[in-house]
Amino acid sequence: MTKITPQPGIMDIALYVGGKSHVDGVSNVVKLSSNENPFGPSPAAQEAVRRSVLDLHRYPSTDHIALREAIADVYTLHADQIICGVGSDEIITFLCQAYAGPGDEVIHTEHGFALYKICALAAGATPVEVPEHERVTDVDAILAACTSKTKLVFIANPNNPTGTMIGLAEVERLAENLPPQALLVLDGAYAEFVEGYDGGAKLVHARDNVVMTRTFSKIYGLGGLRIGWGYAPKPIIDVLNRIRGPFNLSGSALAAAEAAVRDTAYVEKCRIENTRLRAWLAEALAEHGVPSDTSMANFVLARFVDEAEAEACNAYLQSQGLIVRQVGSYNLPHALRITVGDEASCRRVAHAVGQFKAGAR
Numbered sequence: 001m002t003k004i005t006p007q008p009g010i011m012d013i014a015l016y017v018g019g020k021s022h023v024d025g026v027s028n029v030v031k032l033s034s035n036e037n038p039f040g041p042s043p044a045a046q047e048a049v050r051r052s053v054l055d056l057h058r059y060p061s062t063d064h065i066a067l068r069e070a071i072a073d074v075y076t077l078h079a080d081q082i083i084c085g086v087g088s089d090e091i092i093t094f095l096c097q098a099y100a101g102p103g104d105e106v107i108h109t110e111h112g113f114a115l116y117k118i119c120a121l122a123a124g125a126t127p128v129e130v131p132e133h134e135r136v137t138d139v140d141a142i143l144a145a146c147t148s149k150t151k152l153v154f155i156a157n158p159n160n161p162t163g164t165m166i167g168l169a170e171v172e173r174l175a176e177n178l179p180p181q182a183l184l185v186l187d188g189a190y191a192e193f194v195e196g197y198d199g200g201a202k203l204v205h206a207r208d209n210v211v212m213t214r215t216f217s218k219i220y221g222l223g224g225l226r227i228g229w230g231y232a233p234k235p236i237i238d239v240l241n242r243i244r245g246p247f248n249l250s251g252s253a254l255a256a257a258e259a260a261v262r263d264t265a266y267v268e269k270c271r272i273e274n275t276r277l278r279a280w281l282a283e284a285l286a287e288h289g290v291p292s293d294t295s296m297a298n299f300v301l302a303r304f305v306d307e308a309e310a311e312a313c314n315a316y317l318q319s320q321g322l323i324v325r326q327v328g329s330y331n332l333p334h335a336l337r338i339t340v341g342d343e344a345s346c347r348r349v350a351h352a353v354g355q356f357k358a359g360a361r
């Protein structure tokens with residue numbers, strides 16, 4: 001028997017299963033399983049990556065000042081309260097590493113993002129799952145679950161995979177009533193899809209117990225480069241910077257993100273197109289007898305009669321070259337999460353769901 005064993009909690013982590021990207025024997029596949037931007041990254045970001053290859057022999061910036069200032073300019077934030085990471089995944093990892101350990105509790109919701117639980121377990125802490133109310137974050141249920149051991153509370157707003165969100169007054173009530181040792185993390189991965197929404201930035205300014213995370217993987221179309229950021233009170237940024245690797249982001253990633261964040265016209269165009277196609281897709285699915293909650297993000301959570309129907313529809317869509325996401329691991333076995341693609345993809349997936357509902361298998 002080996003005496004080499006990992007830290008407690010590690011073997012309780014279920015391996016993350018990502019969105020599929022191909023189907024054996026099917027060509028012309030459309031991937032609608034990972035909430036990627038169907039229009040790709042901004043041309044300015046692409047050009048920045050091309051230019052960055054000339055400097056690949058150089059170590060990248062360690063303080064990320066150019067990117068932090070670009071983010072601060074565009075979002076009207078304070079650059080010294082921003083931390084950049086290898087996706088917002090890394091910011092979430094830092095938060096768990098820094099603020100939760102054995103004996104501590106980390107709250108996430110019933111249909112919350114998988115990474116919160118993974119990172120809590122990796123830090124040796126205890127994840128605590130709290131019910132939602134009809135696929136919407138339930139502030140009262142979260143507050144009822146808080147104890148003297150609660151160190152972190154994660155909510156995504158809008159949430160993945162439900163697409164629903166709660167209003168600022170509810171978020172504020174949550175932050176206000178948390179126990180004093182608990183930090184609220186507002187995951188704003190989809191914030192840019194909501195017109196006029198700041199992701200909770202003003203709450204970060206107003207309070208000392210709120211952190212916001214953001215990403216370049218969704219509306220910015222840079223998931224392949226792995227860039228995210230966090231916005232927090234300065235004492236928390238100071239803590240997170242102590243565990244951040246000095247060269248965590250590559251020069252190419254930094255250059256791409258800076259160009260992408262400054263290309264506000266491109267982001268606006270993507271947001272408008274997403275809003276239009278999301279409404280079209282939800283309505284087309286509803287006409288085929290497949291309801292969904294009003295989504296505020298770049299996907300629709302399509303609900304089927306039961307798990308068997310969702311599985312059968314998933315198989316049929318795959319046979320048609322359409323890859324969507326099963327969400328059984330998010331306690332939603334009767335649903336499929338469908339990313340809002342370009343217009344042709346939306347039409348293809350709505351048509352195929354209609355065929356399925358009409359009896360095609």
Ligand SMILES: *Cc1c(COP(=O)(O)O)cnc(C)c1O
Binds near residue numbers: 035215218227
């Ligand atoms: C996609 C997603 C992220 C982004 O993760 P990255 O590591 O930045 O790619 C974060 N939170 C939620 C809820 C997401 O759906």
